Amino acid sequence: GENVEQHPSTLSVQEGDSAVIKCTYSDSASNYFPWYKQELGKGPQLIIDIRSNVGEKKDQRIAVTLNKTAKHFSLHITETQPEDSAVYFCAASPNSGYSTLTFGKGTMLLVSP
Amino acid sequence: SQTIHQWPATLVQPVGSPLSLECTVEGTSNPNLYWYRQAAGRGLQLLFYSVGIGQISSEVPQNLSASRPQDRQFILSSKKLLLSDSGFYLCAWSGKRNFFGPGTRLTVL
Numbered sequence: 407g408e409n410v411e412q413h414p415s416t417l418s419v420q421e422g423d424s425a426v427i428k429c430t431y432s433d434s435a436s437n438y439f440p441w442y443k444q445e446l447g448k449g450p451q452l453i454i455d456i457r458s459n460v461g462e463k464k465d466q467r468i469a470v471t472l473n474k475t476a477k478h479f480s481l482h483i484t485e486t487q488p489e490d491s492a493v494y495f496c497a498a499s500p501n502s503g504y505s506t507l508t509f510g511k512g513t514m515l516l517v518s519p
Numbered sequence: 520s521q522t523i524h525q526w527p528a529t530l531v532q533p534v535g536s537p538l539s540l541e542c543t544v545e546g547t548s549n550p551n552l553y554w555y556r557q558a559a560g561r562g563l564q565l566l567f568y569s570v571g572i573g574q575i576s577s578e579v580p581q582n583l584s585a586s587r588p589q590d591r592q593f594i595l596s597s598k599k600l601l602l603s604d605s606g607f608y609l610c611a612w613s614g615k616r617n618f619f620g621p622g623t624r625l626t627v628l
Contacts, residue, residue: 440617449609449619450563495563497617504551506578507617511562 408433410498412510420518425486427513429496430478436498439472439479440507444493454481486517521546523620525610531626538583538597540623542610545591550612552593554585555619557607569593600627 409432419425431439437458442450456463456470456479463470467486472479483490493514497507522545532538544550554566565578567585575585582601586594593610605627610620 442619447622447624449622452616452618455616504613504615506553506565506568509563 408436408498408500408508410496410508410510412496412513414513415511416514416516418516418518419486421486421488423486425481425483425490425515425517427481427494427496427515428478429480429498429510430476431498431508432477433498433500434474434477435500436508438499438501439470440497440499441468441470441481442495442497444495444512446492450495483515486515488517488519491515491517521612521614521618523610523612523618525608525620525623527623528621529624529626531628532600533628534602535599538595538600538604538625540595540608540610540625542593542595542620543591544593544612547591547612547614549590550614552587553611553613553617554593554595555609555611557609557622559606563609567595602627 412429440455441453443453444450454465454468454470456472461472467484469482493512495512496510499505499507524543551570553568555563556566557563569575569587572587583597608623611617
């Protein structure tokens, strides 16, 4: 089955810096890669996703890149703000969101003012 | 728009007591539904998923069971809770994308 590795487990940055979280996957059949943000005591919230027919997607300060050959994808957050502090999860799925997701173990992002 | 509800939000139960957590989805029909558990500081563990009424797939042998009595209702149950059942339980639904509910914090004492 699919295996998703996520790094780093913890990331501390200063407000205004950029943050990058990286994930690798094992199943070449995976074609859908979402990212979730989870604040303390809340359910994960979908913040951005990418499908295998594109290499990059951007939404304001958040961007995701995908390298299908190397089987890795990354989340980029620019101009970080304290409210970006949360746990971020990457995931992969072989059926464009309609099948079960395999999640990475999460990255705790801490943005210091 | 679609909305997912979970209740209760928090629950404290003694060891050996029964459990029933409920999840309902609004604004969509025939969704795939999922139950996940998240231990403190850990990742998301898929427990059960359902592609339709009465259809349940179990991912991990558990002291738990799931049922889907209606199209947009998903229930997580246990006959006798264990200490290890403590955690944050999340319901999710998927169409083209997957969305999570607000979660239930379960503490077994």
